[in-house]
Amino acid sequence: MIIHSDWHIHSEYSYDATNTLEGIAAAAKEEGLRFTGITDHANYNDTSFLGNIRDSAAGVAEAQKTHPNIILGVELTPIAKPQFDYIAKTGTKEGFVWPEGGTPFPIELALTKEELLALGVRYAIGASHWRVDVPTEQRTPIVLEDYIKEWYRQQLWLACDERVTILGHPWYNGKGIWYEDFDMIPRSMKMDIAAALKENGKYVECNSHFLRNKMAPEKFRHQYAEYLREMFEMGIPVTYGSDSHHNYFDARPDVEKYLIEAGFRDGDIAEIAEKDLW
Numbered sequence: 526m527i528i529h530s531d532w533h534i535h536s537e538y539s540y541d542a543t544n545t546l547e548g549i550a551a552a553a554k555e556e557g558l559r560f561t562g563i564t565d566h567a568n569y570n571d572t573s574f575l576g577n578i579r580d581s582a583a584g585v586a587e588a589q590k591t592h593p594n595i596i597l598g599v600e601l602t603p604i605a606k607p608q609f610d611y612i613a614k615t616g617t618k619e620g621f622v623w624p625e626g627g628t629p630f631p632i633e634l635a636l637t638k639e640e641l642l643a644l645g646v647r648y649a650i651g652a653s654h655w656r657v658d659v660p661t662e663q664r665t666p667i668v669l670e671d672y673i674k675e676w677y678r679q680q681l682w683l684a685c686d687e688r689v690t691i692l693g694h695p696w697y698n699g700k701g702i703w704y705e706d707f708d709m710i711p712r713s714m715k716m717d718i719a720a721a722l723k724e725n726g727k728y729v730e731c732n733s734h735f736l737r738n739k740m741a742p743e744k745f746r747h748q749y750a751e752y753l754r755e756m757f758e759m760g761i762p763v764t765y766g767s768d769s770h771h772n773y774f775d776a777r778p779d780v781e782k783y784l785i786e787a788g789f790r791d792g793d794i795a796e797i798a799e800k801d802l803w
Contacts, residue, residue: 533766629658652693684721694732701740762795
């Protein structure tokens, strides 16, 4: 094995996950993982998501009494600033109306660094999941150029934000828009993000779903592993995240096949250094 820790796992405290902390800890011990990072979702600053994160923090604190190698993290996703401001006033997304003009909207995250620290969170994954540059009704039909431009904007912003420790699943898109050929994304954009990660001392994630996703053909998987290797060779540490939501299991063998072919060896896949944990 060349991967020894998993820094991106969702527990039952995420709205879309069912993994129990005890189940994660048991599987991690069986698999010989050194550290497991619990990164439940904080997609919005509403009462539901903030409550989930408080519950996650409490659950991890209790689990750490018997499983000290569980680390509390969080997954943050970009929010359109007008929506963030509305939720901050009302506590809910219900009733929000997208403003006219002003696009692309500025970006915010659900919690401040101070709020994260107060919860005991020790690191954050920042990851793009959907467009926030235009109102919902303007996100279809899919225009490839617009989607690429928005993912570039979000990821470059995340790479520069003080709250982000790891850039999560870079260039992930749930619709698989560019999975046919990763070269659809301009190299200049990829390198801009890499330069920002290096300048700001960030980590970048090797997410298991990219190298196991049924939508991604073999060509894409090899291209993506080579992209991660290039960032590693630039001096950007690469962490591993299973991004598991259900039935936590060891996905490393499937992932390592592509990483090894791209040149990764034991010792190359990073663990978050103590100096970088909050």
